[in-house]
Amino acid sequence: xxxxxxxxxxxxxxxxxxxxxxxxxxxxGQVVALIGPNGAGKTTVINLLTGFYTPNExxxxxxxxxxxxxxxxxxxxxGLSRTFQNIRLFSNMSVEDNILIGMQHRxxxxxxxxxxxxxxxxxxxxxxxxETLEILKKVGLEDxxxxxxxxxxxxKQRKLEIGRALAAHxxxxxxxxxxxxxxxxxxxxxxxxxxxLLNEVDGILLIEHDMKVVMSISDKIVVLNHGAKICxxxxxxVQNNPEVIEAYLGKKGGHHDVAxx
Amino acid sequence: xxxxxxxxNITFAIIMVGMAIAPLLTSPYSLRILITAELNMIFAMSLNxxxxxxxxxxxxxxxxxxxxxxxxxxxxxxxxxxxxxSFLLVILITGLAGLLLALPMSxxxxxxxxxxxxxxxxxxxxxxxxxxxxxLGQMGIVGIxxxxxxxxxxxxxxxxxxxxxxxxxxxxxxxNWLVNSKLGRNLQAMRDDSIAAEAMGIKLFPNKVIVFxxxxxxxxxxxxxxxxxxxxxxPSTFNANLSFNCISIVVIGGLGNFSGTLIGSLFLxxxxxxxxxxxxxxxxxxxxxxxxxxxxxxxxxxIPGGKLKEAVKGFFVRKDKMEVA
Amino acid sequence: xxxxxxxLVNGISLGSIYALTAIGxxxxxxxxxLINMSNAAVFLTSxxxxxxxxxxxxxxxxxxxxxxxxxxAGALGYVxxxxxxxxIREKGDSNTYALISSIGVKTILEQLCQGTFGSEIxxxxxxxxxxxxxxxxxxTSAIQIIIIVVTLVIxxxxxxxxxxxxxxxxxxxxxxxxxxxxxxxxPVNTLIGLSFTVGSMLAAVSGVAYCMYLxxxxxxxxxxxxxxxxxxTVLGGIGELKGAVIGGYILAIAENFVxxxxxxSASNFISFAILILVLIIKPTGIFGKKEQKKV
Numbered sequence: 058x059x060x061x062x063x064x065x066x067x068x069x070x071x072x073x074x075x076x077x078x079x080x081x082x083x084x085x086g087q088v089v090a091l092i093g094p095n096g097a098g099k100t101t102v103i104n105l106l107t108g109f110y111t112p113n114e115x116x117x118x119x120x121x122x123x124x125x126x127x128x129x130x131x132x133x134x135x136g137l138s139r140t141f142q143n144i145r146l147f148s149n150m151s152v153e154d155n156i157l158i159g160m161q162h163r164x165x166x167x168x169x170x171x172x173x174x175x176x177x178x179x180x181x182x183x184x185x186x187x188e189t190l191e192i193l194k195k196v197g198l199e200d201x202x203x204x205x206x207x208x209x210x211x212x213k214q215r216k217l218e219i220g221r222a223l224a225a226h227x228x229x230x231x232x233x234x235x236x237x238x239x240x241x242x243x244x245x246x247x248x249x250x251x252x253x254l255l256n257e258v259d260g261i262l263l264i265e266h267d268m269k270v271v272m273s274i275s276d277k278i279v280v281l282n283h284g285a286k287i288c289x290x291x292x293x294x295v296q297n298n299p300e301v302i303e304a305y306l307g308k309k310g311g312h313h314d315v316a317x318x
Numbered sequence: 319x320x321x322x323x324x325x326x327n328i329t330f331a332i333i334m335v336g337m338a339i340a341p342l343l344t345s346p347y348s349l350r351i352l353i354t355a356e357l358n359m360i361f362a363m364s365l366n367x368x369x370x371x372x373x374x375x376x377x378x379x380x381x382x383x384x385x386x387x388x389x390x391x392x393x394x395x396x397x398x399x400x401x402x403x404s405f406l407l408v409i410l411i412t413g414l415a416g417l418l419l420a421l422p423m424s425x426x427x428x429x430x431x432x433x434x435x436x437x438x439x440x441x442x443x444x445x446x447x448x449x450x451x452x453x454l455g456q457m458g459i460v461g462i463x464x465x466x467x468x469x470x471x472x473x474x475x476x477x478x479x480x481x482x483x484x485x486x487x488x489x490x491x492x493x494n495w496l497v498n499s500k501l502g503r504n505l506q507a508m509r510d511d512s513i514a515a516e517a518m519g520i521k522l523f524p525n526k527v528i529v530f531x532x533x534x535x536x537x538x539x540x541x542x543x544x545x546x547x548x549x550x551x552x553p554s555t556f557n558a559n560l561s562f563n564c565i566s567i568v569v570i571g572g573l574g575n576f577s578g579t580l581i582g583s584l585f586l587x588x589x590x591x592x593x594x595x596x597x598x599x600x601x602x603x604x605x606x607x608x609x610x611x612x613x614x615x616x617x618x619x620x621i622p623g624g625k626l627k628e629a630v631k632g633f634f635v636r637k638d639k640m641e642v643a
Numbered sequence: 644x645x646x647x648x649x650x651l652v653n654g655i656s657l658g659s660i661y662a663l664t665a666i667g668x669x670x671x672x673x674x675x676x677l678i679n680m681s682n683a684a685v686f687l688t689s690x691x692x693x694x695x696x697x698x699x700x701x702x703x704x705x706x707x708x709x710x711x712x713x714x715x716a717g718a719l720g721y722v723x724x725x726x727x728x729x730x731i732r733e734k735g736d737s738n739t740y741a742l743i744s745s746i747g748v749k750t751i752l753e754q755l756c757q758g759t760f761g762s763e764i765x766x767x768x769x770x771x772x773x774x775x776x777x778x779x780x781x782x783t784s785a786i787q788i789i790i791i792v793v794t795l796v797i798x799x800x801x802x803x804x805x806x807x808x809x810x811x812x813x814x815x816x817x818x819x820x821x822x823x824x825x826x827x828x829x830p831v832n833t834l835i836g837l838s839f840t841v842g843s844m845l846a847a848v849s850g851v852a853y854c855m856y857l858x859x860x861x862x863x864x865x866x867x868x869x870x871x872x873x874x875x876t877v878l879g880g881i882g883e884l885k886g887a888v889i890g891g892y893i894l895a896i897a898e899n900f901v902x903x904x905x906x907x908s909a910s911n912f913i914s915f916a917i918l919i920l921v922l923i924i925k926p927t928g929i930f931g932k933k934e935q936k937k938v
Contacts, residue, residue, distance in 0.1 A: 107517060133519030145514035147507045149574075157500075158507045162519040164500050168528045171499035172492060178499060225519060375739055422923060430926050432678060432742075433877045437922075440870060441915045448908045558866075562680075562746045569743055604754040611747030615740045616730050 058121050060085045060260045061229055066115035068105060075101045076112070077285040083229070083260045083277070088252065090263045090271045092295075093281035094304060099264045100142060102281075103231050106262075107139050108132040119228065134162055136228030140218045140235060142264075146206040153202045155217055156189040159224030189224070195257070196220040212243050219254075228259045236267045248274050272296070280304065329577040330490055333584070337483055341476045349475050353547055355587035356482040357540045360489050362567040362579045364536030367493055369565070370574030371502060372529040373509025374423070377432050378439025379564050381419075382534040384446060384556030386412050386541025391459040391551045392452055400466040401546060408542040409535050415442075416534025420527040439561055447553040458552025465546045482543055486580075489536055493576050496532070505529055506574075570614050586610075645780025650903040652778060654896030656787040656856065659794035662891030663849035664872035665879070666801065667842035669887035672876070673818040674838055677738050680745040681723055682846055683869020684752035689716045689847035690767075690854045690864060691756045697768050705770060712851060713844050720843025721836045723748050728839070729832065757862050764861040767854040790852045797848065798888060805884070814838055818882070871895075874918050880931030889929065893917070 059082040066079040076098045083089045091099050104110045106117055108129040117124045124132055138159070147155050157164075164181045171178065193199040196216040201209060206217060215235055222230055235251065236244045244267060252274050254261060265271045271278065272292040280288040280295060282304040288295055295301055340352055365379045389408045393399040399407075419438050423431065446453045453459070464472045465481060472478050496502045504525050507515040516522060545551050563586065571582030586607070593606055664686055671679045693712040701708045727744045771785035805811035813834050817824050825831050853868060854860040875894050879886025894914045902910035921928065 109513075109516070128521075129516045130519040130521045133517070139517055141514065141517070145511050145517075147510035147514065149510050150503070150506055154503055154506070157503055158515070158518050158520070161500055161504055161507075166500060168501045168525075171501035172496055172532075174495065181500075221518065422926070430922070433881070434922060437874065437877070437915055437918050440874075441912070441919070444911050444915065448911065558870075559750070562743075562750075565743060566746070569740070602754055602758045605751050605758075608747040608750030608754065611750065612727050612744050615744040615747070616727075 059083060059118075060087075060120060061262070062116070062118040062121075063102075063106070064116040064118070066102070066105060066112050066117065068101065068110055068112045075284050076105060077283070079115070079281070079284070079286050081277075081279045081286065081289060083262065085259050086255055087276040088255070088261045088263060088274050089277045089279065090265060090275040091279050091281060092265065092268075092271055096283075097281040098284040099281055100233055101284075103139055103233055103262075103264065106132070106231065107137055130162065133225055133227075136226075137231060138222040138225040138227035138229075139231035140215075140222050140233055142233040142237065144211075144214050144218055146214060146218060146221070148205075148207045150206060151203050152193065152198055152206055152209070152217060153186070153189055155206050155221050156192055156224045157185055159192075159221035160185055160188065160226070163226065192220050192224050195223070211238060215239070215247075216250075223254070223257055229262060230254060230258045230260075231262045231264075233264045234266060235263070236265055236270045244270055326575060326577040327494075330580065333577070333580050334483070334487060337486075338480075341479055346475060349479055350547075351588060351591045353475065353479050353482055355584050356479070356486050357544050357547070358564070358567060358583040358587050359486045359580050360482075360540035360543075361537055362564050362571070362583050363486075363489050363493055363576055364533045364540070365564050366568045366571070366574065366576060366579045367496070367536070368529060368533040369568055370572075371497055371509065372505045372526070372533070374431050374526070374529070375565070376435040376533075377558070377561055377565070378419075378435035378437070378442075379533075379537055380556045380558065380560035381439040381442040382412050382415060382537035383541035383544070383560065383564075384442060384551075384553075385415050385534075386538030387545040387551045387556070388446060388453055388459075388541075389538070390542040391462050391545045394462055395454075395459050396452075400468070401542070402467045405539075405542065408538050412534045412538025412541075413531045415538075416531040417527060419534070420530035423523070423526045423530070436558070436561075439558065443553055443556060446556070453553070456553060458550055460550040462545050462549045462551070464549075465543075478547060482547075485539060485543065489539075490576055490580070497574075501525070501528065566611050570610075646903065648779055648781035650899045651896065652781045652783050652787060654899035655892065656790045657899065658892035658895030659790050660849045660853045660856070660868065660891075661872050661875045661895050662888040663794060663797065663845045663852075664868055665875040665887035665891045666884055667846045668873055668876040669879075669882055669884050670814075670838050670842050673882040673884070674814065674821070674835060675728075675732070675738065675741070676882075677728070677741050677745070678873075678881075679728075679839075679842070680742065681727070681748040681752065682842060683865045683872070684749040684756075685716060685719060685723075685843045686846040686850040686853075686868060686872075687756055687862070687865025688719065688752050688850075689843075690850040690860055691760050692716070693847075693851045693854070694760070694765065694767060694860050705768060709851060713847055716843045716847030717840040720839040720841070723843070724836045724839035729835075732835075753862075753865065756865075760860075760862060762862050764859050767858055767860040769855040769858045772858065786852075786855050790856060793848070793852070797845070801884065810834070810837065871914055874914050877928055878918050878921055880928030883928070883930040883932075886928055886930035 061083040063082070064080050066076055067074065068076045079102065081089070091102060093099055101110065105112050106124070108124070108127050108131065112125060115125070119135055119137065122135065124135060124137070127135065147158060150158070164185050166177045166181050190199060190202070193202060196219060198213060198217055198220065201213070206214065209217060219232070219235065232251065236247055239247060248270050251261060251263070263271070263275065275292055278290065278292055278295045279286055280301050287300045287304055288298045290298070337352070341349055344352065361379070361383055365376060368374050368376050386408050389411050390401065390404045393404040393407060419435065422434055447455060449455070464478065472481065504515070504520050507518065507520060508522055508525060512522060567582040567586050568579055570585065571578030571580070589610065590604060590607055664682065667682045668679060671677055689712055692715050693708055696711055697705070697708045701711065727748045728741050731741045731744055769786050770789055774785040776783050776785065776788065805815055813829060816829065817831065817834055821831065849868070850864070853864060871894060872891065875890035876887045877890070878894060879888070879890030894917065897913050897917055898910045901913045925931070
């Protein structure tokens with residue numbers, strides 16, 4: 058059984074078919090990249106997987122369990138956690154608090170116990186804070202614990218967002234353009250970092266524009282155009298697929314290499 | 319331990335010590351103003367929880383205050399209940415009112431909250447005005463006795479003052495516990511970015527309901543104390559201006575800053591009374607109050623340096639504007 | 644049947660007053676996403692100015708007093724924007740601050756009115772007092788007809804103004820995207836000031852009209868109508884001019900029918916009952932556009 062199975066996923070906004078009969082699978086330990094030109098519907102796919110949108114048709118199966126129809130918080134509990142294309146940190150909260158929010162659904166005391174000191178609250182707060190420190194170490198932010206999240210430099214904000222998603226203990230991490238706005242050195246480092254995250258999670262779904270990053274870390278690439286899958290395969294297979302070249306560069310594209318991105 | 323000695327907590331401690339010795343130094347008249355300031359502190363802290371932490375501006379917070387005041391007043395008038403018993407019903411009824419107002423919140427976004435809360439306060443006021451059998455309508459309920467705790471009757475204002483001060487301290491402490499808990503963090507996350515909060519698995523609706531309920535309860539407690547302080551309640555007291563006054567205190571004191579709220583309450587409770595002293599100003603004393611509002615907004619300074627702008631930007635500024643900027 | 648008509652006519656004339664004030668709220672909301680709380684105070688201030696002028700300087704001439712009041716209200720609107728809104732707006736602060744600032748303005752104006760005018764009810768000059776027209780059994784006072792006609796003219800004028808006029812187009816552009824207008828080099832500040840002027844003048848027309856309708860004035864007229872007009876704005880969909888107008892008429896007519904066929908005290912509830920109902924079914928109001936959740 059695949060880790061993640063997306064089957065005939067379709068969503069329409071009015072007359073526009075934003076995602077059209079999309080199917081793909083992800084095996085355990087894989088990094089799957091979703092690529093395609095602007096407006097191909099990549100982010101919509103993530104919104105569908107995480108329950109922000111409900112698809113008109115199709116299934117999303119995580120370890121065989123259908124996630125369609127679940128609300129976002131249920132999906133998070135099932136094990137999908139995401140980052141955003143334009144960083145969405147909690148801007149007035151500290152780095153530590155941002156991570157704590159990521160793991161909030163695992164902290165088992167409710168609203169009532171929040172109102173006064175009690176042993177259950179103390180216990181969970183202590184555990185959560187210890188774990189937060191571990192996560193921050195993994196993403197290299199342990200020195201910025203009490204800093205305000207938006208005062209971090211851009212690259213670190215990206216890392217923090219990934220850390221926040223990891224804090225939810227997801228089975229699959231969904232990364233929406235993690236390399237956007239980074240310089241080549243940072244991108245290189247990020248690629249290694251993402252690959253290393255496979256020690257933490259079972260699989261990673263990646264949306265990325267930078268072909269160098271995609272080609273270097275993906276096990277499998279799914280190419281979307283106008284919401285529909287036009288090709289799927291290993292980086293090498295995708296690079297040489299004429300349909301992909303056409304989608305990116307138009308019909309007269311000739312022998313340009315998509316890898317140049 | 320270092321967490322306790324924040325500038326905010328130190329400010330709080332200083333104010334409380336000042337308040338605690340104040341009755342020794344002031345006239346009965348000033349004491350009454352200080353009690354009003356205490357009520358405003360509880361009331362405004364409850365709103366600050368909703369505004370500063372929950373990111374929801376309620377323009378109808380007077381509704382809960384009036385429900386609290388009328389609950390205790392009606393229980394005394396109809397059943398002669400003492401404060402110690404009616405207090406529980408104050409909590410229950412204002413809590414339910416908060417819950418009720420929170421229900422439509424799942425369907426609306428930022429700006430419609432303003433509208434719903436305003437309408438809610440208006441409706442509560444209309445009910446109080448017209449439900450003659452219970453609230454005595456426009457006449458109001460008069461002759462409410464001072465607080466009676468399990469048979470112990472408060473005979474002077476100094477006792478009332480310290481009793482209310484205990485509530486102020488409790489409210490402050492509970493608010494701080496709340497802010498530094500899972501619930502408080504979730505609320506702040508929702509305030510900063512509700513979509514990201516949802517993506518992190520926070521259930522928006524239950525959290526909204528809870529914060530409204532808690533906030534309503536504290537506002538109701540302030541209102542119930544008010545009824546016993548003034549010895550009468552009438553519908554016209556609980557108009558929109560009471561809500562606006564409360565918002566002003568919160569904003570001047572700094573959103574999400576509870577010790578700032580205490581300073582804001584003192585300032586806005588004492589200022590109008592102080593201006594009474596000038597005969598020529600008496601007629602126009604509330605104008606100064608209006609001017610303070612405009613000028614404070616204009617300077618964008620909350621008194622104890624709460625960083626107003628950033629605190630609300632994420633929630634209130636329209637998303638499309640943020641992207642351009 | 645004649646009772647029905649009578650109530651309808653009363654409803655329409657009261658609705659006209661709601662509608663004019665509601666447009667003021669909606670116009671400014673559509674541009675700044677700001678609920679301008681000072682609008683109801685301008686309503687009251689204009690009526691007080693009219694009263695003061697009429698009983699002193701321009702005694703006897705309703706037309707002259709009216710024109711002077713309009714000018715004063717327009718200027719007041721511009722000044723409010725200039726002093727209380729613009730500095731906050733230009734700092735890029737959130738609308739909540741502008742809103743609180745407008746509450747400050749409201750307090751100042753109301754207190755000024757109370758200080759100068761006092762708190763008693765005074766007679767207000769009206770037009771063609773005691774003249775009635777029988778409309779199929781509905782006894783309609785001349786002032787009611789004047790109010791309805793004037794409102795229609797203003798509404799048509801507003802429609803023409805926003806659709807076929809350079810300034811109107813500018814205002815519409817502002818309501819679409821304020822930042823883009825800035826970048827395009829439009830005189831944004833002047834246009835926003837102008838929208839406050841227009842909103843205030845409309846509030847002035849309805850303030851004077853309402854007091855003429857009652858043939859009395861007291862300090863409480865502002866908040867009474869202000870709240871209803873605000874409810875009307877929300878009902879119709881805040882930010883939509885046609886919504887404000889239709890919301891105003893719906894509320895006023897419903898109120899009149901409830902008080903006519905049921906009871907006065909119930910009529911106080913009906914506006915807000917309708918409002919709650921609409922907000923539950925369609926939170927953005929009748930004409931309001933749905934907000935898209937952007938992820």
